[in-house]
Every structure is written in C-alpha cells, then in structure tokens.
Amino acid sequence: MALPLHNMLDLFLKHIQAKLLFTNNDKLLLAVSGGIDSVVLCDLCAKAGFSFSIAHCNFQLRGEESNRDEKFVKQLANKYQVPYFIQKFETAIFAKENKLSIQEAARELRYNWFNGLIEARNLQIKTRSLLLTAHHADDNIETLLMHFFRGTGLAGLTGIPEIANYIRRPLLPFTKEELRKYVTANQLSFVEDSSNQSIKYTRNYFRNELLPAIANVYPQVQENLRNNIERFSEIEALYQIATQQIISKLCKRKGKEVQVPIKQLAAYNNRALIYELISPYGFTEKQVEEVVKLFSSESGKYVNAPSGTHRIIRHRHWLMISPIAGAENQHFIIDSVDTSIQFSLGTLTVRETQHVNPDTSSKLACIDTRLMGYPLILRKYKAGDYFYPLGMRKKKKLSRFFIDQKLSKTEKENMWVVESNKKIIWVVGYRIDDRVKITNTTQAVTVIQLHT
Numbered sequence: 001m002a003l004p005l006h007n008m009l010d011l012f013l014k015h016i017q018a019k020l021l022f023t024n025n026d027k028l029l030l031a032v033s034g035g036i037d038s039v040v041l042c043d044l045c046a047k048a049g050f051s052f053s054i055a056h057c058n059f060q061l062r063g064e065e066s067n068r069d070e071k072f073v074k075q076l077a078n079k080y081q082v083p084y085f086i087q088k089f090e091t092a093i094f095a096k097e098n099k100l101s102i103q104e105a106a107r108e109l110r111y112n113w114f115n116g117l118i119e120a121r122n123l124q125i126k127t128r129s130l131l132l133t134a135h136h137a138d139d140n141i142e143t144l145l146m147h148f149f150r151g152t153g154l155a156g157l158t159g160i161p162e163i164a165n166y167i168r169r170p171l172l173p174f175t176k177e178e179l180r181k182y183v184t185a186n187q188l189s190f191v192e193d194s195s196n197q198s199i200k201y202t203r204n205y206f207r208n209e210l211l212p213a214i215a216n217v218y219p220q221v222q223e224n225l226r227n228n229i230e231r232f233s234e235i236e237a238l239y240q241i242a243t244q245q246i247i248s249k250l251c252k253r254k255g256k257e258v259q260v261p262i263k264q265l266a267a268y269n270n271r272a273l274i275y276e277l278i279s280p281y282g283f284t285e286k287q288v289e290e291v292v293k294l295f296s297s298e299s300g301k302y303v304n305a306p307s308g309t310h311r312i313i314r315h316r317h318w319l320m321i322s323p324i325a326g327a328e329n330q331h332f333i334i335d336s337v338d339t340s341i342q343f344s345l346g347t348l349t350v351r352e353t354q355h356v357n358p359d360t361s362s363k364l365a366c367i368d369t370r371l372m373g374y375p376l377i378l379r380k381y382k383a384g385d386y387f388y389p390l391g392m393r394k395k396k397k398l399s400r401f402f403i404d405q406k407l408s409k410t411e412k413e414n415m416w417v418v419e420s421n422k423k424i425i426w427v428v429g430y431r432i433d434d435r436v437k438i439t440n441t442t443q444a445v446t447v448i449q450l451h452t
Helices: 005-018 036-048 064-080 091-097 102-124 137-150 154-158 176-185 202-217 221-250 262-268 271-281 285-294 398-404 409-413
Strands: 027-031 052-058 084-088 129-132 252-254 257-261 302-304 310-315 318-323 331-334 339-343 346-353 364-368 376-380 416-420 423-427 445-451
Touching: 005 036, 027 036, 027 102, 036 052, 036 064, 036 176, 052 064, 052 102, 064 084, 091 102, 102 129, 137 154, 137 202, 137 221, 154 221, 202 221, 221 262, 221 271, 257 262, 262 271, 262 318, 271 285, 271 310, 285 302, 285 310, 310 409, 318 409, 331 339, 331 346, 364 423, 398 409, 398 423
Parallel strands: 027 052, 027 129, 052 084
Antiparallel strands: 252 257, 257 318, 302 310, 310 318, 331 376, 339 346, 346 445, 364 445, 376 416, 416 423
C-alpha cells in the first residue's frame, strides 16, 4: 500500500527513530548518484535537519552522461550548501585486470572508497560518521528474487540489511513509485541513468522484465514480497537464536581450537546447523557435504577453508576447527645460561643448578649439563625428526611419538623441540631425550622451563 505523500518526511523520521538508524549527532555521508532515489534522500535529510555531506562516484562508463551526472551532483551539493566528494574510477580497466563483471567492479570500487572516507572522517571528528545509501523497497524485492534464483539460505531471503557496519539504508520502507511522487510534488530535479533500461544487467532484467510479468498474474506481488521479507527477517532472527544455543552447547574451546563431538552433531542430521557452525571460520555452504564426509572418515582427514585461515580435522571422535599454522620455520638460538625466549607457546627460560632434584612437570626439562652444549636451538618440529625418549634405548621418530601421545594434527603442527649438538634433547612440553637425563653422577643440571 502506498504511503501518504504528505507524510513521507514524518514516516522517514519515525522509521529512523524506531530502527535506531542514526541521530542528529551523527555526521552523515550520503552516496548520491543524482538519480531519483538519492535526490529524495538528500531532500529528506535536509528537511529533517541532519548534518550531511555528499559522495559521488563517476565510473566513466557512459561517456558524457557520466560527466553530466557529476556536474549535477555538484550543483545539488551547492543547493543544500553541503560539502561534497567526487571520485573518478577507471572501472572498465579495473574490471578487466581483476576479472570482474562491470557491476562487481563498480561495487568494489565504490565501497572501498566509501570505507576510506568514513575512516578518515572518524579520525578527524569525535562524532560517529555513517554512510547512507538510497536503497528502497523495490531494490529490496529485486535483491530477494536474485538471491532466491541464484540459490541462498534463509538469510538471503531477508533482503538488504538496513544496518551493516557503518552503512544505513533509511529509504527501505518506501517504494520507487512513492519516491517518484515525492519528486514530482516537491519539484525536484534529477538525472536519468540510461543504463537502467538495459536488461544486460541482471538487476535490470528482474526490474524491467520479470517483475512486470509476474504482476500480470499476481497484481499484489510487490506488496506480498515486502511482507515476506519482514516475515523471513523475523524467522531468521529466531533461527539464529536457536542455532547459536545449539552450537554453544556442542562446541568446546581449547585455546584457539574448537572441538565438536561428531556423534552429537551427526544426530541433528541438519546441514543448515553445520553451515552455521563452520561459516564463521571462512567455510562455504558448498563445503558442508565435505564436512559430513568427515563423520565417517579416518582420523587425520581434513577440509581447508577457501580463505586459508582454518581447517576442520577429523581426530578420533571429534571435529577440530583450528587456525592453519603458518610456515613458522623460526629458529631461536640460545647461546648461554640465564636466557629467556618468547615464542608461540609462551616463554622458555634456561638456568643451571647444582641441586640434582628432577621435577616431573611436563613443562620442565632437567638436563645433565655435561651431556649438552651451547648453543641450544629452539625450533618447530619437522618431518624426519627423531629422538630417544626418556626410558628407551631405541630411537623413535617424533611422528610415531605423536601418534602414541594421541595428538591431533593441529597439536602436531604446533610442536617445538630443543636441539643441542644436532640432536633433540627435549620435545617441549612432553619428553626429554634419554641420552641427556640426569644420573647419580650428574654434578650440574640445566633446567629448561616452559612458562605459559
């Protein structure tokens, strides 16, 4: 149902207050193309008394028409006596170099620029700076349909968010027709973007072809879809509450690692739950099936996130979501006693004592001083490493030792060793080498300790 024209300013303000979009104290940056939508946004903000500036992107895609739009926006800023920012982009070149569509390139360019403007303004002034875009109800409907036909989850059916980080979209309650009537009633000038009529762009096809065709069968299609967006938004809010409660009960945190019991997760038999669990770590919906396969895989099998930041590993009865360790090939040289080294596991200290009193703590290595020599090397474990575990006369590869200790893949990747005279004398936090143990003949003890 169309909103009463004379009430648009009041409805605009009530909506802002009801949704807590922004206040009079905020500094607003309006993204303005010069078309009907952004012209209405400028006029409403001016009439409401908000403090704002204007930002315009010239994508240089429509020749003289692009320059015409830029000139119009400058005149608009002068009309409202507000500051303006103009940025020209080599959009076609950027799209080709980055293998993007023109639409994707334009979006990336403008939001990167907007983000820079907002950050700069926040550094200059103490009050909050926000970006306002002129997305309206018709844009919301088109986005819903595009998501639906492309393939989406429940969140994709909620349309365009009114609040997203520093972005606010106060025109979402209003239809395009209502904005046109406002422009006519207030005798506002605007510019037309000729590319809006071309159906080579996906959104324009939905706007100019698909929706009018559907309206022939369902005349109330737009109002129905707007109502659906509200319903889906409310359902999605409940869905998020429920899934997060389940996830918080399922997951156990151990340092930077998240452990999920496979049996309990599989019992839900719900791929949506798995997606909500893994998506915060950079995994995609397409990888849900790969995670399901881990349920019946052997220990050690894993799935990497496309972002390269996390990995899900099958370890016995658990799925372990953990950061992927970087190629940390650091070597720390310890060339004397009374040394302290900070590294990823904590702090390593070295001291000597005359008292032969070995400690059983796994974080303490008591070494016969005469059986070792400086410099000591603290380094990451690498394939092929071996040592003689305390109490054994035969050497053992560390990879085998880790299996005996039932260490997960992540734990193995985070293992460090202390080396002396080209032999490992301590697997940090686990076992010393039998060849350097203290005995009844030991006169001096070197104590290497891990502080976490």
